[in-house]
Amino acid sequence: MLQSLFDSVLSVITAGNPVLRLIVLVMLVLNALAVWQVWRGSMGVAGSVSPASRFRTNVASRFLVYEVLVIGAVVMLLPFYWMVVTAFKDGETAAAFPPYWTPTKIQTKAPHPETGELIRVVPQAIQLVEGEEIPVAPEQDVRFRRVERGGVWQTLELPDPDSIFMANPENFVTNPIMSLDARNFLRAWYRPEQTSRGEVNFLTYFLVSAGTSVAATTGTLFTSALAAFAFARLVFWGKTVLFYLILATMMVPGQVLLIPNFLVLSTLGMLDTYPALVVPWLASVFTIFLMRQFFMTIPEDLWDAARIDGSGRFRYLWQIVVPLSKPVFITAGIFDFLNNWNSLLWPLIVTSSPTKRTLMVGLQNLNDEAGTEFHILMAASCFAILPIVIVFFFLQRFFIEGIARTGLK
Template sequence: MPLPASIKHEKNIVFVSNIAIFLILVFGFRFLGWKGILVYAGFLALLLFTIINVWQRPRNIKDTITYQALLIGGFFMVLPFYWMFITSFKSYKEALAFPPTWWPTEFHWKNWVEAWNAPKGNIYGDPPVPLTFTRYFYVSIMVGIVTTCGSFTVSALAAYAFARMQFWGRGLFFYIIIAMMMIPGQVLLIPNYLTLAKLRWLDHYQALIIPWLASVFSIFLLRQFFITIPEDLWDAAQIDGAGRFRFLWQIVIPLSKPVIITAGIFDFLGNWNSLFWPLIVTTRPEMRTLMVGLQAFNQDAGSDFHLLMAASTFAVLPIVIMFFFLQRFFIQGIARTGLK
């Protein structure tokens, strides 16, 4: 059965536009030489995949342009990660070369081992100590998990109270908490530091965990979802003899799994990527997190960029793996939050 003329016209436009994008990329990377082909080889594969999909299932021109724009945006988002990963295998001289090389002339696999086992602790005047990234990973993972679990407990209870319980000043207190999101963290830095110093919590896990056990954003995100849960479920739970806590634990929490995972991802990422706060409240190298440990590669005499890129790959890899397995819940949590 012959295709309608409109579909044939759309297919021709899709084909020509994709070929044009490909030619632009080819000539754009022409000055990089033949090694530059590896940079856009992955993009070309995605481009061909898009062409095949559109060819098999014709879409309108608007959708086609949207997919192409997203494809180009995705390419430029992946490019820094590619650069970080590929630079981790270069020599020190090649990592600083200009114009840059998009593929190492020789793979230095020892960079990863050297970056992992390099003496650490020489951060802003600290004496060198024989620490490896194993310790930094342990501190970061332990602090991230404990903080995320604690933030979930506090945020879920607070969000449930603001969403499902009636008490005087509920709306006022909620708006005050939301207004705290507009206060820059630098304003509270000195008061928080002095408080921890008086409690003698500096250089201890308490300084890295307790200040972040409550997240205003998580409270807001969970509260917005909790208010969408039908009141009939609470009435049915009361008939079965369930109280507030049992209703929250056995009904509300299971229904809110995508939103809870989304809030947990944000909390964990915030702690994992934190640099300034751990740098302020810790002085012992064995108490510092992974992000602070990366500063060991930045010295007064210069930076070991090839080792820094290898260590940065260590730091990014767990987050990429976590997001890969939890992206479905992440998207569902964001999509469901504002629904009623």
């Protein structure tokens, strides 16, 4: 009885990974100590605590704060790390369990029939169109190439010519190696569509997304600046009513607009065109509101001075108000651009042909098609995420200030 109890306690103690358990145990004890110290320190009245105790409390609280923050940061960054690392893996290592934590691929080698040296194994020919094979000639050292066959574009991955030989699969030796093989990015980039009418790949998606987003954002900034100026500085009949009407439309969810707008565009014959992605987004109530609030803070004296100098209202707006409102233009521009860049539902509804897919629709399409080929999907996700992250690091101040401002009021 006692023996079995002892055994079960022992088995609980010795089970699992001893190193991991020790680390977790030490962390738990440290945390308990720190929490106790902070609790004891904060209960005392300020001034009546000894300097040594205050120092200990300070250290303990710093330790706890940094611990929580670091764990949070790991949680925040891990998906990004995983995305980038997986983009460099091959299909096999991306689907490995337990996972590889570094960019790894499986290399297959076999002893060369003559020399006996271990050499990489690759297929000898590539199936191109059904029934037709392209033999890989030794002089073809271009590893990744695009060819047109019978009006259809194909992506070829040519094997390394040195390692083509007949080998008995029983002699294959496979081992994982670290590699920064970037071909997944090319595979993802060229994956989408090889139609006879033209080639569609991520370049198309990028151009469509960038073109429509830039057009819509520029348009929105222009129309909103004009409208916001009218609301902030001009006097006209029905100003209050119109302003409240505009504010009221902010409450209506965009989903209500989908169906009528779809009908409007289809009556105008604009479905599946680039303008369909831009025209409805050429004005934004939110941007008008944001700019109006900013324009109101510009002193009226400037207008008086400009008028004395013989400037009209329009010139005053473009030469004085707009340059003074640079921060709000950048903030509104960022938000409008991201809204357009990230939108999925609207492009999904109004466009159907592959040449008019935005990046998001292209990714969604790839997500459906590639299924569990996660090394390809992660490479494609990098296309969507990395440009924005890079832009973010340059414009971080505006992002954060803009959010703080719009969120607060």
